[in-house]
Amino acid sequence: MKQTYREALREGLKDVLIHYQNSFLIGEDVGAYGGTYAISKDFLKEFGSERIIDAPLSEVGFMGLGIGAAMGGMKPIVEIMTVNFALLALDQIINTAAFIKFMSGDQITLPLVIRMTSGGGRQLAAQHSNSFEGWFAHIPGLIILTPSTIEDARYMLIHAMKENTPVIIIEHALLFNTTGEYSDERADYSLYKARVIKTGSDLTLITYGGMLPKCMKACEEMSKIGKEIELIDLRCLRPLDTETIYASLKKTHRVLIVDEGWKSGSISAEISARIMENCFYDLDTPVQRLCRKEVPVPYAPQLEEAIIPQYSNIVQKLKEMLP
């Protein structure tokens, strides 16, 4: 079936709202406005104002309310309009949501899903272009998901709702209009496994989220010159599926990580460090990273383009790394 990422998200969300009577969606403009990205358009009419809750501009407040509702036996889906505003709610997300299970002696589990959009590339400037998904993956007690395919847009939320740990689903704003085929849900669908998008033996290219389409295109380009890249979509940034990564690099002996986040202290640094610790002797060449340049994202298009990894940068880097 062919669908847009947006439609897939919408259907997944609808499914869970229908399936879990105790679930509700809360966030700014999820109701009357229809969702900033139209994911929940008409849901207010369909599910009513007790299930689709337009929140005031109170990120701390409604995040805390979602946490409390989860403690109280509901299954809240809290939408933070974009990752940029999540900074306002980080105390609730980290000091309570991530910690409470452990801190309460495993008594309190939080069936809480938080969703938000992320990323640059739309000339929205510094305060609206952050890519914090990799950064959030630093925090124990959270599951961080980055759906980048239509299939994951369709099914990830459904599976996230089954977790008893807070899950953050981060959707890249540039993916909403992408389209793709997807089949029925696989029997072995897992939230945690990285997916090999394309096999290859020359180099392992690791990415996630909004960078996936660019990496796919780069792989095609490389195929044309006879280089077969193995492309891995991480899908889940915490916990990290290092098994899939290690298996691939033991075949290819070369690794490039493409990450929209800033380089220093990124999830790509973590992957590189883990490879260092676990597969040092399998490498033919040092692991490389291609990340967002370390500067706030500018509005001007030529600067934004230069700061966020582009298809051509990926191809160039791949060529440099191959013998």
Place this chain on the structure above:
Amino acid sequence: MKQTYREALREGLKDVLIHYQNSFLIGEDVGAYGGTYAISKDFLKEFGSERIIDAPLSEVGFMGLGIGAAMGGMKPIVEIMTVNFALLALDQIINTAAFIKFMSGDQITLPLVIRMTSGGGRQLAAQHSNSFEGWFAHIPGLIILTPSTIEDARYMLIHAMKENTPVIIIEHALLFNTTGEYSDERADYSLYKARVIKTGSDLTLITYGGMLPKCMKACEEMSKIGKEIELIDLRCLRPLDTETIYASLKKTHRVLIVDEGWKSGSISAEISARIMENCFYDLDTPVQRLCRKEVPVPYAPQLEEAIIPQYSNIVQKLKEMLP
């Protein structure tokens, strides 16, 4: 001169308050209470309530106010009682303080110093034991300092006040009662250079903040068995002085990083990744990391001890890594 870390901080703070008439200290309980760690005891009397401002419990508010005052020509020192509460103010710190210089086309510079304590080891449990200094180092536009010696406690703030970029100074709570000698300020004092605390040729041990005393002790232990460790105190987590690191490892060919933060996506991951990218062929053995275990910090002493890197873990790891 021999002093405690606490006294050194206090003297440094007094110096800058005297030197900069436009400076002020704002934060919870910095005045009448005397500062949670008694750093500013009696300052309210000495400098008055316009210079020493007891803030209400409003982390977003007084952080924003500090930013505004800096824009308006003052030199604010904003104290967040502990790094744990800084999560409440991260929107102000990141989306404005870190970004505004770039975002305003270099018009607005912020002579803003933010200070806070950090770290575990005092049985304060999950919400009061975070170590976010390495995590904050992900953000461009910030300078992140971690004074761990008496000398830095004494002089870092003085130098931070000269910057036109927001500086975050993070003091480890376990260091307050440490004592040490320090001389007059060195002519070549720099905020940005890592310091070689002890030279050695067998292995490079990199650390910062509250882990320094444990690492020093471990080096002594290793000396006894004839192994000379080169110990580096990073001092500044952003920007990172990789030059000093690379120079050392080119001599020792082995690196261990000890970091109180959680491992995944830590500053130690970044250091390992940079070594991978720049010094891969200089390594005799893969770079290793010793970090906080990835779980919220428990109150129970035996668990807390097991989770935070201890002297004995460092010695053991060093022994494992040496031939």
Place this chain on the structure above:
Amino acid sequence: MEQSVCFLLLKNMQRIRTMEELCAELYTQEKIRGFLHLYIGEEAIATGVISLLSASDNVLGTYREHGHALLKGVSAKAIFSEMFGKIEGCSKGRGGSMHLYSVPHRFFGGNAIVASGIPQAAGLAMAAKRLNEKRRTVCFFGEGAMCEGAFHETMNMTALWNIPLLFCCENNYYAMGTALHRSQSQTDLVKKARSYAMEAESVDGMNIFEVVEKTKTALDYIEHNQKPYFLEFKTYRFRPHSMFDPDLYREKSEIEKWKRQDPIIFLKKEMTKSMNEIEMKQFTRDCENLNHEISVEMSEAIAFAEAARFENFSEITIEGQ
């Protein structure tokens, strides 16, 4: 109020008082570590409010919550074990003094971030309403917490959405060392609450009769109107903020003045004021028995906590290995 009811209130206030005094002692013995915040002086509030609640009602407190946990039904054994860091503690020893949790007793912390429990309480109250559970939700916090954005945001949401939450502000006039009038432009806290179009009332928190009466009115209102209600309890902490606090910011005379309003002494005086000599003697004996009973409860609890075991590192789950 009936004498037996008064006596139960007295007992519960005294249980808190004794437990807190023992905590202070155990802290100096280094049996309890970390931060420790005592509720001495403020007992009438938790006692009066929780006396009106049932086992299935939700309560959230702050880091100054031992008393609330105890009266909500968490055993002194589980509380002391928690503060000793033992696995038999109500949070397995992982939380300590500031993080008492007990889901069976519907006690949801224990929160060491000022004001962060307030929106969570709103969520619990909303869940109870939506799930048609007949539980009430009560949230305790200090007057200092009212400066936080989280307080403001929650007041608005609960009033807007008719969330049946009882806000209990324990106004002890200080947030650590910062006096109310030095941290809030509006010191009439009820005025602030009413500005959200929410019902609000001020209560003498040293007078347990008033606490019970006004809380009852509030709970009735909430039940009938399914709306939130704000109560300010005027009180005072007789001890420093925490065991680290040198208490330099207030006058000894101020503390002494408030100590004359000790809620336990006040209740005893009220109970005895029309007693004759015989009744008085009986009352004294009852009090002695009460104290004995409490002292047994507490020393058994401490012995239990002493004997309890520490959790092994191998028992906890570590991520990201």
Place this chain on the structure above:
Amino acid sequence: MEQSVCFLLLKNMQRIRTMEELCAELYTQEKIRGFLHLYIGEEAIATGVISLLSASDNVLGTYREHGHALLKGVSAKAIFSEMFGKIEGCSKGRGGSMHLYSVPHRFFGGNAIVASGIPQAAGLAMAAKRLNEKRRTVCFFGEGAMCEGAFHETMNMTALWNIPLLFCCENNYYAMGTALHRSQSQTDLVKKARSYAMEAESVDGMNIFEVVEKTKTALDYIEHNQKPYFLEFKTYRFRPHSMFDPDLYREKSEIEKWKRQDPIIFLKKEMTKSMNEIEMKQFTRDCENLNHEISVEMSEAIAFAEAARFENFSEITIEGQ
């Protein structure tokens, strides 16, 4: 008010209106990208308030701030260049529509995080007071921002510390698609402000005379008392929230109703109501000249922006290489 003063106000409202309409056009031509929020319908507020300020006074706005920047003295050239992403823009093209800055004009943004400029404005106001600078500080924000903790915390701090800040709440009844009565329990915003023990007044934001008059009272009060003041301006945005907004959440009839209160038409009516035919003719001519003048200003600015250059990547400083 003198006719010449009125005419200047009219001119400045019209400058904003024309600039905003051109922005919409340039957006569909993809000359302007990203988010774009128009101020059409609300012009009387920025115009009236800023007419009372001098060059050295501080102003902070939101992402809906083109008009405020323009009237604070930032040239249309610098504004259009910014929106075109050019280095001649007031933020070198790095900020775009939501991040207009101009320190020489004491215009401090442009802020895309709702309410985050409010505490910053308090800091600016405090600095001016402490440094004995004779500048006033004015902060604009929407009614939606009042739900944020940052608003609450700043109201308290400024009232507590006597910080001379003018809060200008542009109540256009919607925060994106969320109507005021669906997001705030207290829709009488002045009541909320007064609960901080702060002076507050409500203003018809479509009537520029009232805007000027009440703002003057507020500024005088601030000057004499060195305290903050809160003004609510009731207004309406005639356009969708941003260029992405499908505007599904309000009735066409509601928009039409408000359009009948268009502040520019209102001012024109007031100015002309006692004019005779000759004066009327003259006024029409004056308006034509005015429109022409503005159209020249704006088209020159757009041409300038077109011709301006993009910043080179090599000109910016990258960290962490």
